[in-house]
Amino acid sequence: MNLKNRILVTAVAVFVSLIIFITPLSAKEIAQKPTIAASTFSLYDISKNIAGESAEVFMILPFGVDVHSYEPSPKEMIKISKSDLVLYSGAGLEPWIGGFKFKNRAIDISKYVELKKPNGEHEHHGDVHHKHNSVDPHYWQDLQNMIKATERITEELAQLFPQNKSLYIKNRDNYINMLKNLDADYKKKLSACKLDTIIVNHDAFSYLANRYGFHVEALSGLSPEAEPSPKNMIKLITHVKEHKVATIFFESFASDKAIKSIAKEANVKVDILQPLGNITADEAKSGLSYEDIMRKNLQKISQALECK
Incomplete structure (x- = not known):
């Protein structure tokens, strides 16, 4: 084998070794990427914008399915339970939550916003009992509630993944500015x-x-x-x-x-x-x-x- 061929074989061997070495690391990195499950589109939109590329954010509710009647399948329940963080809307919107035991952290966002009863009265966050129809669960239609939800989700992400805190704060500020501009336009x-x-x-x-x-x-x-x-x-x-x-x-x-x-x-x-x-x-x-x-x-x- 001449020098030219030896150099070529050596180069190929080095390349193959690098592929073998790098591939397991990439797979490991993907596996370690935290997952965030959000039960509604509004919570999904907040989480996706705050987390950026630092986490895999998915919506529990399949696109095109009515939020009021959705029931997760056993396969979906397993995926939800394995998530590092579950964000659900609360206020009686997801009856399937009752009795569900979360493996990791789960947050009822309705506890951190201002809720309105169907007759127009208000219940502030911290109220203990939320039965379906005792409060109006569509609180994401209020942009001030969206701001409160954004702040709470940011706090939660920063506590769970402190290495990304500066990213989350930056993204939070951008998202809240968007909500404030939207509020002004309304x-x-x-x-x-x-x-x-x-x-x-x-x-x-x-x-x-x-x-x-x-x-x-x-x-x-x-x-x-x-x-x-x-x-x-x-x-x-x-x-x-x-x-x-x-x-x-x-x-x-x-x-x-x-x-x-x-x-x-x-x-x-x-x-x-x-x-x-x-x-x-x-x-x-x-x-x-x-x-x-x-x-x-x-x-x-x-x-x-x-x-x-």
Whole structure:
């Protein structure tokens, strides 16, 4: 074997050795990457933005599935239980949580935000008992609650993975600035409107309405699965006609049959308003964020309320 061939063989041997040496380390590094499970899209969006590349963040709820009726499979339960951190919405939104024993850290985010009862009263964080329908679980529609949730999740990540604390604080500040800008745009856009009420399929927007000074009339209650009563349908048709409402809303995860019936009777158009408990598979494929969808909602609400 000449010198040239010996050099080539040696080079190949070194290359193969490097591959063998490096590959197990890479696999080990991937295996050691912490996992964070979030039960709703809003918590997923916060966690993904705060953690960045330092953790694998996944949403417990599959895209396109209604948050109110989801039940995890045994396989999904195993994945959840193995996560380093589980963030769930609380306030009765996930009945499957009851009796579930988490292997690692699990946080009920509803304990760190301001909750609103269906009749408009408020319960502050720290309240002990949250049964479904005793409070409105759609608190992520309030941007101040989103700020509180962001701060709490950042604290939790910094405690669990202190080596990344500076990254989490930087990402937290950026995310909160986004939420503050979004809040300012909502205040500005909804400050002067001809109408004061939106008509929706189910009551998922009361936090938003309470924050920005408009009202919500819902076909059903806090759950989109609730059957609307004929009396409530007549009431909404009367309201739409009397106030010359141009648009009424339904959502992707609920049946649109009843709301379209009202629209036909009142001769108004129907549009989708996204409550953000989850997003559709198409929205996920498009890479839409919490901010993107909240801005879309703002545009639609401002048009429905005929804001200047």
